[in-house]
Amino acid sequence: MKRKNFMKQKEISLTTPHSLLPTNHSLLPTPYSLLPTPHSPFFISLFSFLIFLFSPSLLSAQTAVPAVYNLTDTINYLGSPELRWDPFFDSGVLNLNGHNASFYSGEEGETGPVLFDNREILDLPLPYNSGGELFFPASFVTGVNDTFKRFAADDLARFRIAAIVIDPGHGGKDTGAIGNHIIKGVPFQSVEKDIVLKVSKLLYSRLAAAFPDKRILMTRDSDTFPSLEDRVILANGIPVQDNEAIIYISVHANASLTNPAARGYEIWYLPPDYQRDILDKSKYSGSPEIMPILNDMIQEEYNTESVLLSQGILRQFNSILGNVMPSRGLKEEAWFVVRNAHMPSVLVELGFVTNETDALLMNDDNYLVKFSDALYNGITEFVDLFERSGGFTAQY
Numbered sequence: 130m131k132r133k134n135f136m137k138q139k140e141i142s143l144t145t146p147h148s149l150l151p152t153n154h155s156l157l158p159t160p161y162s163l164l165p166t167p168h169s170p171f172f173i174s175l176f177s178f179l180i181f182l183f184s185p186s187l188l189s190a191q192t193a194v195p196a197v198y199n200l201t202d203t204i205n206y207l208g209s210p211e212l213r214w215d216p217f218f219d220s221g222v223l224n225l226n227g228h229n230a231s232f233y234s235g236e237e238g239e240t241g242p243v244l245f246d247n248r249e250i251l252d253l254p255l256p257y258n259s260g261g262e263l264f265f266p267a268s269f270v271t272g273v274n275d276t277f278k279r280f281a282a283d284d285l286a287r288f289r290i291a292a293i294v295i296d297p298g299h300g301g302k303d304t305g306a307i308g309n310h311i312i313k314g315v316p317f318q319s320v321e322k323d324i325v326l327k328v329s330k331l332l333y334s335r336l337a338a339a340f341p342d343k344r345i346l347m348t349r350d351s352d353t354f355p356s357l358e359d360r361v362i363l364a365n366g367i368p369v370q371d372n373e374a375i376i377y378i379s380v381h382a383n384a385s386l387t388n389p390a391a392r393g394y395e396i397w398y399l400p401p402d403y404q405r406d407i408l409d410k411s412k413y414s415g416s417p418e419i420m421p422i423l424n425d426m427i428q429e430e431y432n433t434e435s436v437l438l439s440q441g442i443l444r445q446f447n448s449i450l451g452n453v454m455p456s457r458g459l460k461e462e463a464w465f466v467v468r469n470a471h472m473p474s475v476l477v478e479l480g481f482v483t484n485e486t487d488a489l490l491m492n493d494d495n496y497l498v499k500f501s502d503a504l505y506n507g508i509t510e511f512v513d514l515f516e517r518s519g520g521f522t523a524q525y
């Protein structure tokens with residue numbers, strides 16, 4: 130687009146009346162010096178007028194794009210970027226949606242480098258100061274605009290997490306595990322479905338606030354029992370683009386019917402109980418041999434992501450809850466089952482309802498917040514890593 134603008138400029142200067150004058154033009158350093166020559170100003174005007182009249186494309190180009198924009202028009206044209214101007218160095222930075230164009234002001238007609246995001250340089254006619262006001266040549270404005278637009282399109286195509294599904298285990302008629310205790314003579318019951326719902330709702334609020342651009346979903350948000358099928362329909366119903374991924378967090382509490390001393394949190398790589406076609410087969414119908422290869426690559430990637438997500442969550446549990454609860458670690462056995470997982474997915478066992486200490490911690494609102502913080506930190510760390518690395522696809 131930049132080249133096109135330069136071409137347009139060149140066209141205009143080639144067809145200006147000055148350069149069409151039959152005599153002496155090669156001796157004249159600039160078009161301005163033509164004016165005081167013996168050639169009749171009337172002749173020039175007439176010529177201009179004719180060129181103007183018979184050049185509809187030139188006409189439209191000139192009316193659609195002024196040669197120079199003032200500051201207000203420039204800001205409007207570019208979609209209201211922030212402008213930081215340093216009068217000491219006569220330099221400025223335009224910032225739009227996280228992208229920067231750095232430039233300095235020159236003399237009128239001077240061309241110079243404009244630096245975009247510290248990674249791309251375009252040579253553009255520079256803004257110049259006239260009468261204490263900044264003016265922006267049209268090619269500068271359109272060059273910046275085209276580049277910002279291209280960067281914004283790249284942003285859209287980047288790999289991202291589109292949705293996070295929080296699955297509080299059990300619910301309704303399915304209580305999950307129950308621990309019965311007597312604390313200081315008072316019977317006390319620790320119920321998995323209630324604990325995991327509270328933690329999941331806390332997690333939901335934090336994720337929804339942090340990621341307004343992502344869909345944060347819960348498989349249940351009250352004491353109901355969505356069947357496995359319902360949970361499947363919910364997860365499968367999330368529309369995702371090719372560059373988007375979903376992560377799935379199932380929250381549970383543990384139990385041991387034989388060992389009341391068993392306690393601690395553990396993180397599993399979860400194979401979702403549903404299958405999703407990883408690749409849209411119709412897109413590769415012309416080359417069926419590539420399907421299994423791509424599928425393997427993507428499955429391998431989901432495995433890697435599930436492990437990274439689990440490790441991140443475990444690290445956060447260790448740092449936030451490690452002083453009050455033992456870690457039972459990541460479940461290595463899941464390496465085998467995770468081969469069927471079609472999205473990064475994790476199952477977290479918060480603690481044991483059958484252990485008195487764990488049960489009391491999971492009955493304490495302050496600790497429920499800590500559980501949700503650990504999940505939240507682990508998930509956001511993973512989302513940052515995933516989105517910054519382009520979905521880890523660079524390794525392929």
Ligand SMILES: [Zn+2]
Pocket residue numbers: 298299305306321381382
């Ligand atoms: Zn459970």
